[in-house]
Amino acid sequence: MYKIPLFDLNFDEKEEQAALETIQSKWISTGPKTAAFEAKFAGMLSVKHAIALSNCTVSLHLALKLVGVEAGDEVICPSLTFVATVNAIRYVNAVPVFGDVVSYENPTISAEDIRKKITPKTKAIIVMHYGGFACDMDTIMAIAKEHDLKVIEDACHGPLAEYKRRKLGTIGDVGCFSFFSNKNISTGEGGMLITNNDDYAARTKLLRSHGMTSMSYERAKGHSTAYDVVELGYNYRMDDIHSSIGIVQLDKIQADLEKRAEVRTAYLNALNDVSGIIIPFADYTDFNSNYIFPIVLTDGDAERRDAIRAQLAEAGIQTSMHYPAVHHFSIYQEFASELPVTDFLVDHLITLPMYSKLTVEQVNYISETLKKLI
Structure with missing residues (x-):
């Protein structure tokens, strides 16, 4: 767990x-x-x-x-x-x-x-x-x-x-x-x-x-x-x-989204001075659902990204990667094309925990752990 x-x-x-x-x-x-x-x-x-x-x-x-x-x-x-x-x-x-x-x-x-x-x-x-x-x-x-x-x-x-x-x-x-x-x-x-x-x-x-x-x-x-x-x-x-x-x-969704917005703000505050990562949509102002909180590593490759994810898991933090590129799946090879930005992202994306019950303390723990690994 x-x-x-x-x-x-x-x-x-x-x-x-x-x-x-x-x-x-x-x-x-x-x-x-x-x-x-x-x-x-x-x-x-x-x-x-x-x-x-x-x-x-x-x-x-x-x-x-x-x-x-x-x-x-x-x-x-x-x-x-x-x-x-x-x-x-x-x-x-x-x-x-x-x-x-x-x-x-x-x-x-x-x-x-x-x-x-x-x-x-x-x-x-x-x-x-x-x-x-x-x-x-x-x-x-x-x-x-x-x-x-x-x-x-x-x-x-x-x-x-x-x-x-x-x-x-x-x-x-x-x-x-x-x-x-x-x-x-x-x-x-x-x-x-x-x-x-x-x-x-x-x-x-x-x-x-x-x-x-x-x-x-x-x-x-x-x-x-x-x-x-x-x-x-x-x-x-x-x-x-x-x-x-x-x-x-x-009945719960509006309150849930408002709490997620607070979680996102906590993340932005905790990670704003970290070099080596990009936070997508950092300047986005429209109301949004904050379904996930992705970050993009600026250095290394998929192997480095996977190693960081493994170390986060060892620290008790579950992560994911949204998403593997569809054009790389075997079934879609015949439709593949050059997508350089997508290809970089799928090797450098990490999805951090995001849900309304996350506390500021938990966000800070995730952020500090990530800083040390980067």
Whole structure:
């Protein structure tokens, strides 16, 4: 066991009680709790539609289908992301075109590189708001408009985070969120697709439930007694047990993010005089989710980075690395391209512990340990 883990689940008896009440209600599949979770999420993000799904990977899959990406189309995306972002592109037999990130200080996809990668086959852009810090959405949306491209926001790291006072996920055509166990909002597994497009929302509800025109809960309540299947759909639904936990998590999220902001400030204060590291987004001013706290070593290589991580572990501090570059995975070698900034980062990134329960004393211990090792 680590003295200081990378992440700590923000659960207590409220989540237990919510799940128990749902089980006792005798309706545990998609139903009233899921509808309530969707409405609450949509309201908090000021978006017209939020559709709960079984995870964010399927949200990305459906998003690509909604915007019309088909076999052979190209989708520009980051390589510095979790592989699910790119897997979803292959689910629709499209071609991932990897864009480099802006800089060591800003590891979000580069708008300039997006522009360079556009071809007549380009159909969409997937951006990933790294760590809950926004991509340059004004420029990316302008490029998309100029070339008639759709924009999908992978906002897994950024619930309630903002870009110029707009919530991440609400700026592009479709936004996708994750509620995996280590995310800011956690239901164990789960995801959400958000959009202001009525047609996209209606089609998502069809596709998530086998293409059926009505769901079990609607029929159970007498709203319909039969259904048709009008499109080849999937079983991508979220159930009411997970949704009931999600509702409780939404009640906690604002306070959690405010505490994370304090943790980030403590880190910045403790590490501001350390040579040999870069702290990405150090001057970022928009409200953000602080999903992770990454640092970038300026010297050495992956072997040195791994050695420092091993020594931090010996000191009781769990770390990670967000992320291995997708274009280096065996399955994506055929789509690989030159991404020099991404390639440097994946050899020099360390993710330090970040969660709302971290104390200033713990942050100082992590920081002092890191200073000595560097």
